Amino acid sequence: MAEISEAHARELAKQAARKEDLSRSVVADLSGCQRILFEAGCGHGHWLCDFAAAHPDIHCVGIDLISWRIRKANDKKAKRDLGNLHFYKAELAEFLEVLPPAIRFERTVLLFPDPWPKAKHHRRRMVQAAFLDEVARRSDPGGEFCFRTDDRPYFDWTLEHLEAHPEWMIDEAAPWPYESETYFQSLMSSFDSVVAKRV
Ligand SMILES: C[S@@+](CC[C@H](N)C(=O)[O-])C[C@H]1O[C@@H](n2cnc3c(N)ncnc32)[C@H](O)[C@@H]1O
Structure with a gap:
């Protein structure tokens, strides 16, 4: 029992240190920035690098759980010298916890997020009522939520969550x-997209 609680305490300490590091980077990078385009689960950053290059006046932020994907995304950013773009290795809920509350989302984008097809794993999907609540809190009327997937059940899940919100x-x-x-x-033969607006 003591061993479990020690392991748990170590995990909590690691998590707190991780969030502190992330918070420091985010605050330093985004100081003075009021509005962002936010991509959750940006993978290798293809879409966001292209978007940021085409929209130099928009601050763009992408996050992903997987370190090597963020390394590849940062390589692309550096090659193209994109000063309006920041990538972070971060889990979605942790990132939203540390992001300064004054930063508003003008657009939130999810592209081909992991579908977690088994019912017992649906709670791991990024689209959840609590996530849509948080994005709504950070968006002004007219702000957009853009979602694209090849997985029809996840698409229907997202439509249902948006319609209920x-x-x-x-x-x-x-x-x-x-x-x-x-x-x-590039690996998918078909996909569905939806755009929703903050009321
Ligand atoms: C199927 S990939 C799609 C990547 C990219 N959007 C694309 O279309 O190529 C889904 C990505 O979401 C990331 N991801 C899944 N859950 C996440 C979470 N809770 N927080 C941050 N990233 C997450 C995964 O690490 C993965 O890179």
């Missing part, structure tokens, strides 16, 4: 914000 309205007429193939998109 009082602060998001699906906008079928809204254009997809920017076309550039992601790594996972």
Whole structure:
């Protein structure tokens, strides 16, 4: 029992140190920045590098859980000298905890997120009511939530969550914000997209 609680305490200490490091980097990089385009689960950063290059006036932030994917994304950013773009190795909930509350999202993008097909794993999907609440809190009216996947059950799950949410309205007429193939998109023969707007 003592061993379990020691291991647990070590894990909590590691988590606190990780969040402190992340918070320091985010605060230093984004000081003075009020609005961002946020991509969760950016993978190798293909889409976000292209978007940031095409929109030099927009601050762009991408996060991913996997270190080597973020290393590849940062290599691309450095090659193209994109000063308006920041990538972080971070888990979504932890990132949202440390992101200064004054930073607003003008657009939030999820591209081919892991579908977690088994029902017992659905709680691991990034799209959850609590996530849509947090993104809504950080978005002004008209702010966008853009989602694309090849997995039809995850697409339906996302439509249901958006339809049930009082602060998001699906906008079928809204254009997809920017076309550039992601790594996972290049592997898929078809996919579905939805854009919702903050009410
Ligand atoms: C299927 S890949 C898609 C990557 C990229 N968007 C693309 O289309 O090529 C999903 C990515 O989401 C990341 N991811 C999954 N859950 C995450 C979470 N809770 N926080 C941050 N990243 C997450 C994974 O590490 C993975 O790189």
